Amino acid sequence: MAEEVKLFRTWSTPFALRIVWALKIKGVEYETIFEDLYNKSPSLLQYNPAHKKVPVLVHNGKPISESYVILEYIDETWKETPLLPEDPYERAMARFWAKFGDDKVFTSIFGGVFVKEGKEQEEAMVEAMENLQFLEEELRGKKFFGGERIGFVDLALGWLANLISILEDVAGLKIVGEDKFPLLSAWMKDFADSPIIKDNWPPRDKMIAKFQALRDAKLAAAASK
Amino acid sequence: MAEEVKLFRTWSTPFALRIVWALKIKGVEYETIFEDLYNKSPSLLQYNPAHKKVPVLVHNGKPISESYVILEYIDETWKETPLLPEDPYERAMARFWAKFGDDKVFTSIFGGVFVKEGKEQEEAMVEAMENLQFLEEELRGKKFFGGERIGFVDLALGWLANLISILEDVAGLKIVGEDKFPLLSAWMKDFADSPIIKDNWPPRDKMIAKFQALRDAKLAAAASK
Structure with missing residues (x-):
């Protein structure tokens, strides 16, 4: 077939x-x-x-x-070019960090820092920094989360490599600074520029417009509560 | 070692x-x-x-x-007595329903029906019923979610088999009725009474006391907002 x-x-x-x-x-x-x-x-x-x-x-x-x-x-x-490692413990760690990326990193940035203001935003930023620090530590001694090449966790966290700078531009603040997160910053660049990855980002201008509208709507809704 | x-x-x-x-x-x-x-x-x-x-x-x-x-x-x-099926598509379905159990079923019941009142509770109940209906359909033609024996999804949803009746007792309402969910009701009984499973439930009286206190605290917090 x-x-x-x-x-x-x-x-x-x-x-x-x-x-x-x-x-x-x-x-x-x-x-x-x-x-x-x-x-x-x-x-x-x-x-x-x-x-x-x-x-x-x-x-x-x-x-x-x-x-x-x-x-x-x-x-x-499709077993060629495996995304997950072979070893059961390494597989568990990959699944753990992928889930952490959605449950904690994405939530604290996208549902926190990006759509809050004032004190609430400051609190979300503290949480986001703590979460990003875990990722920074995970990258120690590695080019990608998957080691020498892109793996499951890299694809799971890949949104960071592009979306963070869009959210930063829209909200007018810095989330992943090179001083605080040198390894994560280097990874974001390496990942975003990798073959296949770099050819498949959505158009930046459309993304900026979309997320600007989304942030405006969230802030307006919060203000009218 | x-x-x-x-x-x-x-x-x-x-x-x-x-x-x-x-x-x-x-x-x-x-x-x-x-x-x-x-x-x-x-x-x-x-x-x-x-x-x-x-x-x-x-x-x-x-x-x-x-x-x-x-x-x-x-x-x-430990590969003896596998929890996940072998076939990639069946494995995907098991992972899907396990996640659905946490993201939708647990949330709508435990974070909704159980700790809300009045109209909010009614809305949560509609959502919970929709979610439970998906599980009911999944059980059609099967004794367990895993087929003839307990598998990954059964362990994932196992909390239902015991906790639902505790939540029902504490909140004074019916969530999983035999009329509406005959297959799920039969599964809850079969699963709860299975070897190994039945010997490892937490003491019911302690659970009732714990969840009564938890519900009281949630309702009090909501009332004082």
Whole structure:
């Protein structure tokens, strides 16, 4: 049977970029379906009824949702260029830091620093700094989180490499400074400029406009509470 | 080298029960360290500095946190009686439903129905019913989520089998009715009464007292906002 691989995504979400990168690293041919989340397609609703969200990967008619679940599926299905290490403990650490990236780093920056003001923003910044410091330590002695080459954790945290500077520009503040996070800053540059990765970032001007609008809406909503 | 396996847990948390069940199903000998989360041990803080939470599994001195990360580690390290299926797509589905259990089912019940009142509770109940309906459908034609025997998703959702009736007793309402959820109700009974599972529930009277106090505190906090 010929392989049929479809990826439902939006143009901007970093959760889908992980899948784009993984498929391209593995050399898997696929078709992209761009969704508008304000007008979701019947296919998206059918393939992901529990969350109605992207990304969804559909492989030979079978849908898979949740970006880390998809990444593990890709790694188990197309085994060339593994994303996860072989050793069970190293695999556990990779899964741990990927989850930490979503649960703590993404949340404290994207749901905290970026959409708060004043004292609330200061508190979120303290939390974000603590979380980023864990990542800084993880990079000690390594070029990528995966070691000499890009792996699972790099794809999981890849959004940082591009989105942080967009959020910084929009909010007018510095989050990942080179002085405080030299290893993370170097990683962000190395990762963002890597083959495959660098060709698949969403257009920066569109991202700036999108996140500016998003921040304005959040601040307006908070002010009218 | 002799295996040294330690589990840091509290007496009550369902997230640690998953690990207890998995280790016992696999026949792994381990030592239990009961933590008091109001007075965390230096070992817990050292082993899980990022979250400072239980469960933590320490295998030959190496710590692993996050209950699903631990479950996967256990499954990859002690391969007898696998928890995850072999097929990549079935593995993906197991991981998906486990995550759904925490992100949607646990949240809508434990953070919604159980600690809200009035209209807010009604809305949370609608959401909880929708989420539980997905689980009901998943059980069609199967005794356990894992098929004929207990697997990854059963351990992930196992808290339902015991905690739901405790929450129902404390809050004075029905969440998983046999009329609405016949398959889920049968599963809750089958799972709760299974060998290993049935010997490791926390004492019901202590759980009732704990969750009564927790609900009272949440309602009091909401009322004084």
